[in-house]
Amino acid sequence: VTSQRSPGFLLRSWRPSMMALTSSVLSFLLALLVFRVSTWACLFCFTTHAERFHICQMFVGMDGPDLGQCEDAFIAAFESLSDVEINYEERSHLHDSFAQMIHSLQQVAAAQGEWSFKIAFSNAAKEMKKAILQLKEGKPPPAGLQEVARRFLCSGCYSTVCDLPLDCPVQDVVVSRGDQAMFLCVVRFRLPEEEITYSWKFAGGLRTQDVSFFRDVPRARGYLARIRPVQPTHRGTFSCAIQHDQRPLARLYFFLNVTGPPPREDTELQVTFREVVRWAPREAEMIEPWDPSLGELLAKPGALTLGNLFLLAVIAALASASATVLVWMFFRWYFSGS
Structure with a gap:
């Protein structure tokens, strides 16, 4: 038995396939659009569509046939600035540079002459590269979540804190x-x-x-x-x-x-402890008594102090007086017997 499918059935089966294909094409075009936007995002960060459109009108006329071509050339000239990344504090200087570029292009477009918009846009892009290279590059310390490390990315027109370790x-x-x-x-x-x-x-x-x-x-x-x-x-x-x-x-x-060494009191205590540990009593027969003479005592360092000299003088005076009394008593006894 051969099955026959109606045209309605074929239409119902074909419609989901077409919707899936259309969705895929739209996704691809959207991705392509996002990619292209990222390539000229630096120009979009600091200029408006009205400014760019007005410059093209000055070059090719208000309703000139080359108006679309002029806008495409304007964008294409700045594709090389897609990955520009600068210190966040310098974004105002970059904004001023783009404002000056817009003013210069307006002057060139007003003068017309032999300048074409393609040459003017190319020269403007080269001048912007020079201006970006002259921006001061911040050098943050190697660690820490710091505002000075914040960067401005032209690829998305946003700023981010540099990923430094804490x-x-x-x-x-x-x-x-x-x-x-x-x-x-x-x-x-x-x-x-x-x-x-x-x-x-x-x-x-x-x-x-x-x-x-x-x-x-x-x-x-x-x-x-x-x-x-x-x-x-x-x-x-x-x-x-x-x-x-x-x-x-x-x-x-x-x-x-x-x-460094330990404190002084700890050192003295350790020295005393070591002396006690090393000390051993000597035998009695090995100990000889010390019987110094008067000369040895006087020869000892520190013996002739002022007090000791006074004591010696008193002893000498007493000895002299005693000798004098003894001599007098001897002579008295001797002559009294005769």
Whole structure:
């Protein structure tokens, strides 16, 4: 049995296919349009359609047959500026350069002469390239969410913050034991004036930027942190996080290395302990009593002090007086017997 299909059935089956094909063609044309727009977007960012259309009218007339061709040539001349990317702060200067270019093209179109619009547009595009190369290129610090790193992209006429890491390199801080350690949580770019907070963390004994090793330091507040006096237990990495409205801007790291001898009182105690450990009593027969003579005592360093000299003088005076009394008593006894 041969099945026969009606024309209505064929029409119903053909209609979805045509709709799918039409949708695909429209998608392709839309993608092509978006792609072309991105190629001349730098021109669209700083000029309007009315300005470009007015310049073409000045070149070919109000209703000239080459009006569409002039607009296409205008756009094609600036396709090389599709991927221009500048510092966001310089966008006003680039806008001024395009405004000056529009004014120059108006003067050329008014003068007419031997200039054609294709040559005028090509020369204008070359001048714009020179103007873009003369724009100041900002050099932001290597880390941190900073406004100075914001870029303006002509490909989409929008700005974006440069994708820089939040973590700054680790800074080495060497402090002697017992001294003071000071950390400044400051960055080389301008911070917002309000809603800035600082939080400090510490990873003991480690030089690291892994946040899993850090614990909070609750008593540390503000951009300045001090440790006084520094002890060996303070060796490790200190981290400071800068936030604006609870959004992180930068994280700084300081590795504290504690050097130097221990305090003096600890040193004296250790010396005394070592002397006690090394000490051993000697045998009795090996100990000889010291019976110094008067000459040895006088020869000892520090023996002839003022007090000792006075004592010697008193002893000498008493000895002389005693000798005199004894001699007098002897002579008295001797002559009394005779």
